[in-house]
Amino acid sequence: MKNNVIAISRQYGSGGRELANILAEKLGYKLYDRQIVHMAAAQLGISGMSESQLKEFEDNVPPLSLKFMPFYIFGMSGAKPMNHKMFEQESEIIRRLAKDGKCIILGRCADAVLQGNENVCSVFVCANDEY
Template identity: 30%
Template structure:
């Protein structure tokens, strides 16, 4: 029994449906955020979403696919993060009990992200910067030094510095592997992004948000879209 990919796509399309009266001038902005672990990506995304009045799409993407396909959310999320190649398609079937191919999953994910483009929002990770390449989207990469990121993670999760460094390295490796194996794109290639920001020396994440808002204005990503005024 295969996952009903078309059912997944239709469900997500309804969830992000644009009203028939809407046109390009009424679409909200779209930002994709790729982040190293410990750079403040989630916090920055939340602040940016609040300022722009946008939704954040991260777990939401996984939730919607899992709900429609009747696959446990945590299992699917684990597969999403750890699948390494087309040869690992058997892992999907083994864990979910269904004949789930890698290509089916990737195609569903791509369609979901493209649906979000028509609604507007902030896409965290998931290779959104690759899927929406060439569109009027601001593609942001947040990075940082090993020490600075590990210190943040150690403080937040009450880990030793060595444990935090290991967790950062493992998480970053998994994220890079996912993007490479799903989209054949290198996560550390700066040409895949419109902006790359090292968050090491920003005392407050609000400062990064201000840079992003100003950059959107200067780069023209909000000229065709409403909803980009500060709130």
């Protein structure tokens, strides 16, 4: 294997971030999480937003309409919503990071974006309510 990539998805409160930090330190891998959002925002020309504003922007998903992604395939026109552009930009960044070298990508749908790549190990971390 040329590069090794670990894509970690997690359930809220399961300790996935802690696991990612420990793995990155022990394996000597780079760890990417929120940096991907900042890189995508910069490439889209979105600047001057705080961490909380970026998080709110990323999480804000408007109600589905006829302009939802599957309908673009069938020739519907119109500009894509900014959160779709953001996801596409984040996906491209994830693909580039995976090609660059050994890394751990936390969240950001990296498991789906990198699905089918031979050098990717996808992990889902979950925990029960007591944890």
